[in-house]
Amino acid sequence: xxxxxxxxxxxxxxxxxxxxxxxxxxxxxxxxxxxxxxxxxxxxxxxxxxxxxxxxxxxxxxxxxxxxxxxxxxxxxxxxxxxxxxxxxxxxxxxxxxxxxxxxxxxxxxxxxxxxxxxxxxxxxxxxxxxxxxxxxxxxxxxxxxxxxx
Numbered sequence: 001x002x003x004x005x006x007x008x009x010x011x012x013x014x015x016x017x018x019x020x021x022x023x024x025x026x027x028x029x030x031x032x033x034x035x036x037x038x039x040x041x042x043x044x045x046x047x048x049x050x051x052x053x054x055x056x057x058x059x060x061x062x063x064x065x066x067x068x069x070x071x072x073x074x075x076x077x078x079x080x081x082x083x084x085x086x087x088x089x090x091x092x093x094x095x096x097x098x099x100x101x102x103x104x105x106x107x108x109x110x111x112x113x114x115x116x117x118x119x120x121x122x123x124x125x126x127x128x129x130x131x132x133x134x135x136x137x138x139x140x141x142x143x144x145x146x147x148x149x150x
Contacts, residue, residue: 017060017086018145020049021138024059024083026076030128031065031093043131048138056082061141064114065092065128067099073117080118088145090137091120094127 027035038045039052053059056079064076080089091097096114114120121144124137 014146018142020051021061021088021141021145022051022053022059023061023063024053024056024079025063026066026079027063027092028066029095031095034128034131034134035063035065035092038131038134043135045135045138048135048142050138056080057084059083060086061088061090062118063090063092064096067095067111068114068117069111073112076114076117088121088141089114089118090122090124090134090141091115092124092134092137093129094125097123097125 025035037043050061056062060083062076062080062083066072068076080087091114095111098113099111122137122141124133126133
């Protein structure tokens, strides 16, 4: 196999990996509504190759859009550990990105940002973020995968 064909094969694998991201979502509250609207016909997240999965063992991307309390951090860590490599994480909304309105000074349950629990690849700001912002985060993740193939 020549160097040219090996390079082209790597490009093909990277393109396929970035264009077929299977997602598993851990969402709650207002971010769940925005995630559900992404699956509808108006935004149609499947045109990016994103298919929602019922089990984390089949997913490439973990989308977290909920308040990360001490108890929820254990659940998210368990879901993340069950995902196969390569795995990516998207923090959606102010609650998972920076505790939002539920920071430790206000909340009794002890919240923390998601990046203190698991490594986060893309942060999507907003409270709740619009579906367009979540799609933009997905495009940024695809660009990141193409730039650094696994």
